[in-house]
Amino acid sequence: MVAATSTKDGWSSRSAFILAAIGAAVGLGNLWRFPTLAGESGGGAFVIFYIGCVFLLGLPLLLAEIFIGRAGQTDAVGSIKRVARESDVSERWSLFGGLGAVAAFLIVSFYSVVAGWVLYYVGVFAADFGQAVLAGDPFRGALEGESQEQISGRMGSLFANPALLLSMHFAFMGTTLFIVARGISGGIEKAATWLMPAFFALLISITIYGAIVGDVGEAAAFLFTPDWSKLTPEVMNAALGQALFSLSLGVAGIITYGSYIRQGTKLGSTALAIALADTGVALLAGLMIFPIVFAVGLDPAAGPTLVFQTLPFAFESMPAGSLIGLLFFVLVLVAAITSSISLLEVPTAWGVGELGWSRPRSALVFGGAAFVIGIFCLLGYNILSDFRPLGFWSIFAETDILDTVDGFTGKIMLPLGALLTSLFIGWRADRKLLERTTGLSQGAFAIWRFLLAWLCPLAVTIILVTGLFPSLLG
Ligand code: PFF
Secondary structure: OHHHHHHOOOOOOHHHHHHHHHHHHOOHHHHHHHHHHHHHOOOHHHHHHHHHHHHHHHHHHHHHHHHHHHHHOOOHHHHHHHHHHHOOOOHHHHHHHHHHHHHHHHHHHHHHHHHHHHHHHHHHHHHHHHHHHHOOOOOOOOOOOOOHHHHHHHHHHHHOOHHHHHHHHHHHHHHHHHHHHOOHHHHHHHHHHHHHHHHHHHHHHHHHHHHHHOOHHHHHHHHHOOOHHHOOHHHHHHHHHHHHHHOOOOOOHHHHHHOOOOOOOOHHHHHHHHHHHHHHHHHHHHHHHHHHHHHOOOOOOOHHHHHHHHHHHHHHOOOOHHHHHHHHHHHHHHHHHHHHHHHHHHHHHHHHHHHOOOHHHHHHHHHHHHHHHHHHHHHOOOOOOOOOOOOOOHHHOOOOHHHHHHHHHHHHHHHHHHHHHHHHHHHHOOHHHHHHHHOOOHHHHHHHHHHHHHHHHHHHHHHHHHHHOHHHHO
16 A cells, blocks of 8 residues: 555655645635625625635535545545445445536636636736837836726627637646646646746735735725625625635545645645635735725726726736736736646546546546537637527526536535535544544544534535525525
C-alpha cells in the first residue's frame, strides 16, 4: 500500500496540495460572482451570512471531501467505493462521485466560455496599455476618449461575435486540457506553484492601488455593515449556494485532489487553510473592486456586468488605469485557469481510474466534449439566442443556454452532491476510519461530525428545495 502510494503520481508536499486546492477554490467565483452577489444583495448582511455558511457548512464538507480522497486514493467514484467497503455500507454511494464528475464536466464547459471573456479583456487592455506606452504615457487611464456607452458596448460586440467568442473559448480550454494531460506533479502542481504566488502578488498590489485612489472606507462600510432587512430568503439561498461553489464543493473536485495527498498530512488544518484563503480572497476582491467603483460614483449593484463593464469604465478615469486594468484581468484569468484545471481533472481522473484510459486520452475526450458544450453556450448569445434548452421547466423557462447549464449544475447537481457527501460521511462512514485518517482532536471531531450529520443536510436541502421551487420563498 505504501509502495503503491509513493510510486503514484501525486503532490510532492503538503504545501503543494494546499496551493493547488486554493487554486481550485479561488476562481471566477471569488473575483466575479462574489462581488456581483454582494453588490446586488446590498453588501454587509449577505457578506456576514456568507462567512457563516463557509465556516459552518463549507469547512465541514471540505474536510469530508479531502477525507474521502485521502482514504480512497483514486478517482472520486473509486474513492467513495473504497470508503464504503471499509465502512461496510453499500458501494452504491459512489453514485455521487459519478454525479460530481458529470457536474464538474458541465461546469468547465461554461466556465471556459466566461474565462474566454476575461481573456478578451486581457487582450483589450494589453493593446490599450501598449498604445499608452508608445504614446509615452504609460500611466494614463484606460481606453481614453471612449464614452461610457462605447466601453460598455465592447461586451455587446463581443457577444455578437461567435468567432471571437469561440477562439477565446478554444484558447482557454486548450490550455486547461494541456495542463491536465501532463498530470499532477508535472502539470497541475507546476501550474499552481507558478501561478498562485503571481496571483497573490497581483491581488495585493491592486488592492493597495484601490486603497490609494479609491474610497476604501465606503467600500468597507458597504461590505461589512449589515442591514439585516436585506437578508431575504433569496439572499440567504444565494449565499449558501455561493459558499459551495466558491469552495469547489459538491462536484468531487476536492475528493479528486485529495486522492493525491500522501500519507501523514494533517487534514483538519489543511481544510481550514483552504477555507480561510478562499474567503480572504473573496473579501479582498470586494475591497479591491468596490473602492474603484465608488470612486467614480458607479453602481455596485450592476450585476454580472460589474466586472466587465462597470470596472473598465472606472479604470478610464483612474491614474494608471490602463496598466491596472491589464493587471486586473490577468489576475482574473490566472484564478480562472487554476480552477478550470481542477474541474477538468475530475472527469479525467474518472476516465483513468474507472475506464483504464491513459491520462492524455481521458483529458482529451472530456476536455473536447466540454469544449463542444461550451460552443453551444456561447452561441446562446447570438445565433441561438432564442433557444431555451430546458424551456419546458418553469425555473429555466427564460434562461439562455449558458445560464441553464450554470443554473442546472449550481441549483441542482452541486447541492445534491453536497447533500449526499454530508449524509455519507455524517452517518455512514466508519468512525475509526474517519478518526484515523483526519487526525482530528476529539472535540473537533465531534463538532465536525455533528455539523455534517445535521446542519449540512438541513441547510443544503433548503437550498435544493427552494432552488427547485422558488415560489416557496414567496
Ligand atoms: N471554486 C471555483 C470558483 O470559485 O470559481 C469554481 C469551481 C472550481 C467549482 C472547481 C468546482 C470545482 F471543482
